[in-house]
Amino acid sequence: MNKLSWFNTVSLTLGFAFLYIPMIILIIFSFNESKLVTVWAGFSTKWYGELVQNEAFLDAAWVTLRVAVFSSTLATILGTAAAYVLVRGGRFFGRTLFSGMIYAPLVMPEVITGLSLLLLFIGIGLDRGILTIVLAHTTFSMCFVSVVVSSRLVTFDQSLEEAALDLGCSSAQAFRLVTLPIIAPAVVSGWLLAFTLSLDDLVIASFTSGPSATTLPIKIFSAVRLGVSPEINALSTLMIAVVTVGVITASLVTKRAMMRQKQDEQAAARTE
């Protein structure tokens, strides 16, 4: 099983070609001179120049960034707490309802989540703006964070926590000094997931945003409805570049952290 058979090679090649060619075409044509997106007229970076001067896009990008930072941070705190409660909390009243509310938003159609949150915000008289988008994004992304963190909590050795408690830690200290460092990679990837979910969201943001706060996806969507444009291609290329760099850095960092953890564990095993 060291070499791939021709069938497997073909399916991997075709599969990755299918996944990547559309994005590669998009990136190539963002450097197109012509206004007509489908006709190549020479290399140019003018659409990037126009993009930087487009204030509507810059404003929307700033709103999106603030929403994403706030909502992903809040979602990470709430999601980690929820994961801890689900995995370590034992039995408590309404546990089934709680775990149902954690898993349901993962598969809930966005139109329903968006509509129901909007009706809630109107019902309690909350003005729609950045705050309402942050609340909405926090609610659905905390569930993703909690799934990521709880999968890490399930696999790690609970006796480490018990040892810390035996050695005189309070339960808060045990969490801060033992549990948190171990689940940290999962918490970080949960935060990253929440952050990109928030950056990405169009439907829920459209329902919960007001005229004062337009996010980048809303802006892109209304521009894209009119057809393909080189400016949007340039914007997409920038977003793809940011995400690619982010994901690769994050995976290298977690890989290093995991290797260090493994080394520490091995060293600890030797000294025993």
Added chain:
Amino acid sequence: MRRAFLIAIPYVWLLALFLVPFFIVLKISLSDTDLAIPPYTPTLDLSAGWVGIREFFSQLDLENFIWLTEDDLYWKAYLSSVKIALISTIFTLIVGYPIAYAMARAPEEWRPTLMMLVILPFWTSFLIRVYAWMGILSNEGYLNQLLLWTGIISTPLTILNTNTAVYIGIVYTYLPFMILPIYSSLERMDGSLIEAAEDLGCSRLQAFWLVTIPLSRPGIIAGCFLVMIPVIGEFVIPSLLGGSGTLMIGKVLWEEFFSNRDWPVASAVAVVLLLILVIPIVLFQRNQQKQTEAEQ
């Protein structure tokens, strides 16, 4: 004390921002449409206490729901959403399974890179990935240019704004959701089982059909649900790639709310959509639970 606090905060948050909003949707779906702001008359008045509740039930009419059954638009939209979701899930499985299979058979040192290559598009904006296909599939698009240039066709094909484009968009954007669960169940599979089957006289195809497929079934089921459930309520793909003939309930709900400003009907559409989704969601959760139990 601290434990109670830790439980209460996420619990109350989800109750207030996830569960309560559904009851509001349910309540508004039972209200009457009105030309006011907000555009409905509530029929349930809780401030009037017991009398209000009794009055609500005595006057309860499901007019918005009856409206949904009377106008063909809605049930056609539900039906076609389910149909599009089923067909595109099958396509995604057909495209995704060989990729997941090849990944699980690839040399071990490649696998993290291959995983990353599958996950990377998932982190890129959904909207951008759908948008990328608009340039490819349009009449003057890259696909038609290529086909005309190679002489396969003589007149451009109309793909954008048809259901075909919707299927392509769904398969493309949801492919990682299908690949990852199948890959993780195939990766855990013991390769010697195939060898045993072949030693016992199975052909390679038989071994695949009788051993590999059944062992990867939890992954297939999880992948299919992960694709099908969100696709039923999909909005972005039908509105960018689909045409006027593409009926999907997510789009209908959106238009009912934003264009017609008919909140009670939009809410009723949401309630029915949720009822349709309850069955697959429960089945999905049961499948996941069984799997976690099997792992423990």
